[in-house]
Amino acid sequence: MENIFTDLAALINGFLAGAPPWLQTLAMGIVYLVGVLAFIFLNAIYLIYLERKISAYMQQRIGPNRLGPHGLLQSVADAVKLLGKEDIIPRGADKWVFIIASVIIFIPAVMVYAIIPFGKGMIPVDLNIGVFYFLAVASMTTIAILMGGWGANNKYALLGSMRAVAQMVSYEIPLTFSLLGVIMLAGSLQTSQIVAAQSNVWYILLQPLAFLIYFIAATAEVNRAPFDLVEGEQELIAGPYIEYTGMRYALFYLSEYANLVSVSALAVTLFLGGWQGPWLPSWLWFLIKVYIMIFIFMWLRWTFPRIRIDHLLSFNWKVLLPLSLANILVTGVGIKIYQLLTLGRW
């Protein structure tokens, strides 16, 4: 069980034994990409089901229960329905920007998975700047949302995308700073090394404040309630996504859930010991931890009301940012004191 996926990759690699090296690299890259895409699609489809079920339980409803046992096929039916819808492009839209935005939103959502260690030896690309790569690529999401909101040529869409820029650019800063504490402790940006460094103690115990800041900032980065001002159904009727229909709308929806999974996966990698755990296979541990994180995200979403935009921004600049800076300082001093105590030198 433990090596089921690594064995599969080795098997595919074995077929290519005689091929030139560049072809091998290319083919394995495509194999990893297909694996990541399958992971994203399966998760997204069932996360939508999970979200509807969890929200239903929290509001004392039953939720989807018609299609398949316990409504398990509801999301599949929804996806098929979206595939069949007409692709409407508003007459006043900035046509190409509007069209391309729905594709571009998906690119960073997939690219960030490259550095996620899904299990022991199951990391698509073990970059030495792993965590930083994640942050850099994820920052491109803002532009895609802005393109969608701008291209639609609709005042609600434009307002929503303006909010998206204000919110996502601001919350990127405490998000990055909260990760610095972990990076300082691990002494590396490489996700595989950060996981390896947590074999004795998970970083959530050493960096509880950083975890909390990361969790809040990540909720804002993926535009989920209580920070879903970008969409704000009641005031902006879905914001940047308002004019999208059919598959283009589905791509936005899909990348939103892909981002939810990837920020949860990053939290697991950096704070919850990654794929490490006893008895069960490493990839199963990883999945269990990711789903615990996702459940907390959903719990938060269906418990708290939406926050106001000025509160949102002043909370970021006046609370989260100073706290994350203080956390870096305390971590740095703590590391030096620890070194002094154990090694007898700075």
Add this chain to the structure above:
Amino acid sequence: MPDISTLAFWLLAAMTIAAAGAVVLLKNIVHSALYLVLTFVGVAGIYVLLQAEFLAAVQVLVYAGAVAVLIVFAVMLTRRGDIRASNLFNINYLAAAVVSLALFMVITMATGRMAWMATPGQAPASNVGAIADAFLGRFAIPFEIAAVLLLVAIVGAILLARGGKEEQ
């Protein structure tokens, strides 16, 4: 079959220059800003070819990511009614030619005088530590001065935007 990295370089260079040309030539300022993203991503790609992954990530995070803010300002500060004619040419051809030519000459001279180091063999696997040492060690003071300069610029921009003597 030509060397793959050479081929990638020419493709990236062509894409970067074409996108940069579009930034200048397009009449819609939002389209110009979006092509600026493509330009920055192309430059980041060239950094990756040079095995400077950290620099490439910085390029994407700081420059390409910041274009979103640029667009917001472009939208807010453009006073023209029609966004399709928001990035027009003007008639100061002569002044523009002089300034561009002077800038081009300065850049050409600077690159011409530079003694390019051809590093033998592979670049080091991780250059993050070396960059950190340079920033926080040898060049700590210039780095900090640049930070203070940026802070002054931000405070100044906020003061200008809010209006200095505005009564609350």
